[in-house]
Amino acid sequence: MSKRGGAKNIKIIQWCSLLLLPLFIALNLLGCSSVEKRPAKTSLELQAIQSHHFQTSKSVVFAATISVFQDLGYIINNADIQSGFITAKSATKEKESERVIFKLGDLKIDLDDLTGDSDKRAVIKSSHTQATAFIEELKANETQVRLNFVMSSLSSSHQGQNTQNDRVIEDAETYRIAFDKIGDAIFIRSTN
Template identity: 35%
Template sequence: MKKAIIAAGAAMLIVSVPAYAQKHKKDAPTALELQALQSRDVEASKDIVFGAVMSVLQDAGYRIQSADKDTGLITGISSTKSKLTYNLLTGFGKSKKSPIVSAYVEQRGPGITNVRLSFVMAKMKGTIYSSGLQDEEPIYDPVTYTSAFEKINQAVFIRQNMMDKPAPTPTAATTTN
């Protein structure tokens, strides 16, 4: 009887794992769909766009971990609260999910810069023995990317207008002696 139950359980596992994997594989967009979701062209120089992306990410609560204007790469992580966990083998620890972003800013031509963003949700675990990233889950929500690009476009618009305005000229002030 036990062998029959074990065999039935194994058969169910063998059948269900490929179905589960296939279902989740369908959720992931193709490479072309992912590129369309994650990248936008912006009508501005790389210098302006790079600063705008940095500003938007910081305003969204991301701590910039690295940024290099020459390569166009920016990485950041957002702060989240952790929760206490317990495991029989390792004891007490902490677990949390943190949003991570990477951005690539590339000059495509005169006045055209491409921005590609990648958002992931990282699961972090820590025990007295170790800590660090455990798993990452890509974020494919179009609203997340659309919102980010709208904010980047607004920041670019503001930066361009600030640069287009001439510096204030000193006015002839009357001096009283």
């Protein structure tokens, strides 16, 4: 096969890909329209799952919360007992993936295939969880903790484009487990 014939075949494949692209977009959108989205929680619903009361002093709850964050692998960025505010971040996880813009069953169309870019470079995706805690003493030996976990992800393409996505974790079980661990840490502190 001559170079000229090979280049002509590549151009035909690119044109076919561009002509079929609207079909794939339409099919992809039709498939997405049937997906049920959960309604976002209201601020009161979030506050209910993110808050918990403990029958002990602010200093004990504060120390227990820092201890639990560290046990879970978080790095404490800031902690101020006077304001009751703690910020922490989990370790960053990185993952390489191919740049797939459409997937229909087993068929994948890579952006590089459409543009003719033969240099197959990956997209780097990194993610981590940010955590905040606000600890406030409501009255003597009654302290409230409000936790907030946010999943942050960053995608970097080989062309230098960065996309960041932050999503509040609304799963009640995540917060229940964290509060159980804080309760356990408080119990250990109170028996010593």
